[in-house]
Amino acid sequence: MSRSGSLVNFSLWVNAFLVCFVLILALPKAEAWSKEGHVMTCRIAQALLEPHAAEVVRNLLPDYANGDLSALCTWPDQIRHWYRYQWSGSLHFIDTPDKACTYDYSRDCHDSHGLKGMCVAGAIHNYTTQLSNYKHGSSDRRHNMTEALLFLSHFMGDIHQPLHVGFTSDEGGNTIDLRWFKHKSNLHHVWDREIILTAASELYGKDIDLLQKDIQKNITHGTWSDDTSLWKDCDDLFSCPNKYAAESISLACKWGYKGVSQGATLSDKYFHSRMPIVTKRIAQGGVRLSMILNRVLGNHNQEIHVPA
Secondary structure (H helix, E strand, O other), X not given: OOHHHHHHHHHHHHHHHHHHHHHHHOOOOOOOOOHHHHHHHHHHHHHOOOHHHHHHHHHHOOHHHOOOHHHHXXXXXXXXXXXXXXXXXXXXXXXXXXXXXXXXXXXXXXXXXXXXXXXXXXXXXXXXXXXXXXXHOOOOHHHHHHHHHHHHHHHHHHOOOHHHEXXXXXXXXXXXXXXXXXXXXXXXXXXXXXXXXXXHHHHOOOOHHXXXXXXXXXXXXXXXXXXXXXXXOOOXXXXXXXXXXXXXXXXXXXXXXXXXXXXXXXXXXXXXXXXHHHHHHHXXXXXXXXXXXXXXHOOOOOOOOOXX
């Protein structure tokens, strides 16, 4: 093997090792849909891709992902603590005024320093724009487009988790400590992971794959099959994330915060009434991610308007 070939293989090995290393050392604090939630969202999306878009996605993924988008859908959570990517922390959520139960881009989409556009809706806008340039090519297209794909895929999951568009004072439920059945948790973590894991354990024999298949079945010919066209309704790819954020804060108020107080114990009643909301948001995130990827990476004749 040539020296250049050895260096390429070594570089790929190092990248794969770093991804695995960060996954092992990831901080335990709840910060997004759980790994399971993001994996299901990305699997749903990839299964709905048109052939040309599916090929582009496979080409953009690193070789060690084996063409599986879901294998790297938690990547933005893992690298946000690296010095190089610390700027991305505010892109995972939106803080809204307490009790307002509304979302407004100009009011709410900024980081803690007031920098506009630094929120999950702004991030989706930005990375959709970047992927829209894929067909035009660039000298470093693979690196930039790969990151754009991974960020977009992850943030489409985040924006559909209702408590990622939550109240400012409690950090989207992170400071509302409570008990989930018999163990300690917080409201944000309940929506990130507890409901998903309880559903898998109680209803699917601890098999997340069965839960995902049930969600996909409801998309294609079940409970939501008549609604998916409405979910994908989006005249302007760059403003639709605002609609998704508005949906989430509305659900957070109606289903997330309602009836919950500091130190409360949540169990069967909360679980059974909220689980359909969680599974539907995972489904919507996957369907809408596929819609965006099909439009910006698919073999369509229409031009995608890219704002300045």
